[in-house]
Amino acid sequence: MQATTLLHGIGLRQPHYREFRALRPALGFVEVHSENFFNPHDAAAQVLAAVREDYAVSLHGVGLALGSACGLDNEHVQQLADLVARIDPVRVSDHACFARAPWGQRGIAHASDLLPIAFTRASLDILCANVGRVQEHLKRPLLVENLSAYLDFSAREFSEPQFFAELVRRSGCGLLLDINNLYVNALNAAAPDPLQAVCAWIDELARLAPAGLVGEIHLAGFSAQQGLIIDDHSRPVSEHVWQAYAHALGHFDAVPTLIEWDEHLPTLSVLLGEAARAAALCAARRGTSTEAAA
Amino acid sequence: MSAPGIAAETERQRRLLAAIFAPQADAAACGEVCQDGARRQAGLAAYRGNGLAHACNALRMQFPTVLAMLGTQAFDALCARYWRACPPRRGDLAWVGEELPAYLATVEDLAQWPWLPDSARLDWAAWQTSRAAPPRISAADLQRLTEADPADLTLQFSACVGHLDSAWPIVTIHQAHQQADADWAAVRQAIAAGTGQTACIWRPLGDPSAAVQIEALEAATSRWVAALARGANIASALDAAGAAFDFAAWLRQAITQGWLDGVVVLPAE
Numbered sequence: 001m002q003a004t005t006l007l008h009g010i011g012l013r014q015p016h017y018r019e020f021r022a023l024r025p026a027l028g029f030v031e032v033h034s035e036n037f038f039n040p041h042d043a044a045a046q047v048l049a050a051v052r053e054d055y056a057v058s059l060h061g062v063g064l065a066l067g068s069a070c071g072l073d074n075e076h077v078q079q080l081a082d083l084v085a086r087i088d089p090v091r092v093s094d095h096a097c098f099a100r101a102p103w104g105q106r107g108i109a110h111a112s113d114l115l116p117i118a119f120t121r122a123s124l125d126i127l128c129a130n131v132g133r134v135q136e137h138l139k140r141p142l143l144v145e146n147l148s149a150y151l152d153f154s155a156r157e158f159s160e161p162q163f164f165a166e167l168v169r170r171s172g173c174g175l176l177l178d179i180n181n182l183y184v185n186a187l188n189a190a191a192p193d194p195l196q197a198v199c200a201w202i203d204e205l206a207r208l209a210p211a212g213l214v215g216e217i218h219l220a221g222f223s224a225q226q227g228l229i230i231d232d233h234s235r236p237v238s239e240h241v242w243q244a245y246a247h248a249l250g251h252f253d254a255v256p257t258l259i260e261w262d263e264h265l266p267t268l269s270v271l272l273g274e275a276a277r278a279a280a281l282c283a284a285r286r287g288t289s290t291e292a293a294a
Numbered sequence: 295m296s297a298p299g300i301a302a303e304t305e306r307q308r309r310l311l312a313a314i315f316a317p318q319a320d321a322a323a324c325g326e327v328c329q330d331g332a333r334r335q336a337g338l339a340a341y342r343g344n345g346l347a348h349a350c351n352a353l354r355m356q357f358p359t360v361l362a363m364l365g366t367q368a369f370d371a372l373c374a375r376y377w378r379a380c381p382p383r384r385g386d387l388a389w390v391g392e393e394l395p396a397y398l399a400t401v402e403d404l405a406q407w408p409w410l411p412d413s414a415r416l417d418w419a420a421w422q423t424s425r426a427a428p429p430r431i432s433a434a435d436l437q438r439l440t441e442a443d444p445a446d447l448t449l450q451f452s453a454c455v456g457h458l459d460s461a462w463p464i465v466t467i468h469q470a471h472q473q474a475d476a477d478w479a480a481v482r483q484a485i486a487a488g489t490g491q492t493a494c495i496w497r498p499l500g501d502p503s504a505a506v507q508i509e510a511l512e513a514a515t516s517r518w519v520a521a522l523a524r525g526a527n528i529a530s531a532l533d534a535a536g537a538a539f540d541f542a543a544w545l546r547q548a549i550t551q552g553w554l555d556g557v558v559v560l561p562a563e
Binding site: 035038039040041042043045046062063064065068069070073075076079098099100101102103106107108109110111112113115116117118120121122123125126129150151152153154155225226227228230 | 295296299300302303304306307308310311312314315324325326327328329332333334336337338339340341344345348349380381382383384385386387388390424425426427428502503
């Protein structure tokens with residue numbers, strides 16, 4: 001099942017475990033949330049170990065809080081390192097967010113969410129230092145994902161693509177490009193042409209950043225809730241996000257691509273159908289690249 | 295890194311986090327953000343809702359008995375109060391319920407159900423046991439048990455088993471909430487009688503997916519495990535347990551179920 005030519009993957013979630021293991025679909029990798037597998041002794045750990053025998057695993061974290069100015073949780077970093085040692089994942093990623101901050105006598109509070117960071121020089125310094133620490137501990141590069149943000153800090157010394165290009169240059173990490181997050185941000189910013197805004201973001205990144213910086217792409221769906229577009233991974237990938245994906249492939253070539261679906265999980269076949277569409281776009285891109293090279 | 299820059303980012307992040315955990319949504323408290331008016335309120339509400347929803351989902355898994363006792367609506371309201379009073383310290387939600395039992399003891403409007411904190415302790419012990427490392431007992435430990443004086447030895451429990459003393463019939467309450475046809479009159483009677491129980495919580499050896507077992511210990515076994523938990527030697531613990539305690543039967547079960555990490559020689563006094 002570990003076909004190195006396949007670049008598309010799905011997020012493996014608990015309701016699909018049994019069917020997935022019975023079906024053994026052809027995929028390049030599966031993605032799991034790192035924190036759900038920190039404990040090496042529970043039933044989930046057994047499932048992941050069995051899946052790992054057949055598939056490459058991409059570990060995607062939601063709790064490192066890499067942009068936190070108060071620093072990282074050493075125990076969390078160690079647990080991630082232990083998981084990486086057990087699973088030998090194909091990629092390790094987390095988000096360009098903060099979640100931890102000082103909290104009076106309790107010491108620290110963790111928001112259990114992905115909170116926005118300011119695109120300032122100080123914030124970049126913090127993120128680079130924290131990413132560097134994790135990479136040093138894991139002895140491997142991280143991929144860092146751009147956020148869907150529901151609030152943006154006014155303080156800003158970089159555009160978001162500039163910020164990520166600097167992060168990659170200074171820390172040696174890669175970028176996990178979440179195209180749905182870009183689209184959600186464009187919708188919430190009431191961009192006149194959200195697809196165009198996303199493509200412009202991708203163009204700016206491609207212009208600024210070194211080749212090969214995008215190590216993985218995420219595609220997902222979203223929902224409208226109480227006046228906002230929420231990146232809840234609850235729907236099929238939207239047509240505009242598919243178009244932006246094709247645009248990104250034009251810049252970054254065929255890149256490992258994940259279909260994320262976390263809420264209102266569909267049947268496994270629906271999820272695999274979305275992954276197959278990503279695979280077809282990657283294959284088309286590869287064909288185009290080969291023709292150009294010839 | 296410039297110290298003033300780091301301090302400014304720390305304060306910026308602290309303010310947003312405080313606005314997220316505040317009892318009332320106050321969009322002005324988020325700090326300097328680009329959005330204003332209703333859009334700012336919606337953004338703050340999204341963050342307040344996301345973090346709480348993640349915590350609630352985890353707490354429902356970690357406290358099934360408390361959830362069954364309170365019902366979904368009241369449990370979710372309790373989660374919201376707890377989440378704001380005791381914000382998580384870790385990014386791993388497996389630990390989000392760590393302080394809930396102690397918090398429940400401080401909630402005045404739950405005082406009419408005084409067994410609730412102990413029921414929550416039982417749920418938390420079961421959650422922890424479901425994630426416990428396997429036992430480390432070796433053949434050398436068992437050999438020691440046959441060769442040394444019981445007055446020189448003690449037993450170390452593994453993380454696969456836990457014991458919880460309560461002044462309330464917490465096992466009876468727990469079991470009633472697992473059954474569709476529970477005998478609620480018997481539960482009420484046990485509560486009214488103030489019948490305390492010691493719960494034994496364990497995970498069947500070798501199968502992490504097996505359900506955690508919970509049973510009430512009879513008095514002699516309860517005295518035995520309490521003595522061992524205090525660090526007593528085996529001979530003293532047997533004295534505390536009394537003649538009714540069947541050591542051979544208990545040891546057989548302890549070994550087959552993985553309740554022991556070791557047989558330890560106590561330092562000479």
